[in-house]
Amino acid sequence: MGEAPDKIKKLLKCSEDALYKGIAKAKSGSKVNQIGRAIFNEARNNGFTVIRDLTGHGIGKKLHDEPQYIFNFYHKENDELMVNGMVLAIETFISTKAEHIQELEDGWTLVTPDGSWVSQFEHTVVVHNNEPIILTK
Numbered sequence: 001m002g003e004a005p006d007k008i009k010k011l012l013k014c015s016e017d018a019l020y021k022g023i024a025k026a027k028s029g030s031k032v033n034q035i036g037r038a039i040f041n042e043a044r045n046n047g048f049t050v051i052r053d054l055t056g057h058g059i060g061k062k063l064h065d066e067p068q069y070i071f072n073f074y075h076k077e078n079d080e081l082m083v084n085g086m087v088l089a090i091e092t093f094i095s096t097k098a099e100h101i102q103e104l105e106d107g108w109t110l111v112t113p114d115g116s117w118v119s120q121f122e123h124t125v126v127v128h129n130n131e132p133i134i135l136t137k
Contacts, residue, residue, distance in 0.1 A: 008117060015094040015119035018042035022090050026082060026125050026132035033078040035090060036071040043094045051093035051118060053100050059087040059124060086127040094119050
């Protein structure tokens with residue numbers, strides 16, 4: 001980021017830290033929603049919020065597989081238990097203010113309605129008993 005303002009540097013660090021806090025929750029027997037809780041708490045503790053309509057997801061025979069959503073916040077109904085061997089794309093979407101995005105007419109570009117900055121970090125992990133295995137490090 002070079003000469004980026006301190007707030008943007010803090011946003012980037014928070015997003016990356018939130019990713020690792022979420023990854024730490026990817027253990028067999030834990031609920032998927034604990035990943036989102038950890039990500040959200042890290043964002044909130046640093047004065048940021050999360051984009052609620054962008055999520056991580058499971059990876060299997062398809063790029064987007066079960067669990068279909070790994071939210072960046074605690075979602076009560078997102079209570080599937082993780083099991084050994086489950087592969088997840090855990091993605092953080094941490095924002096300076098906005099909680100939602102808009103898709104532009106090109107069908108690809110995503111923006112925040114208020115011009116907030118957003119940082120996204122991601123890893124693909126395998127759920128394991130004691131410690132998740134990061135595949136994309």
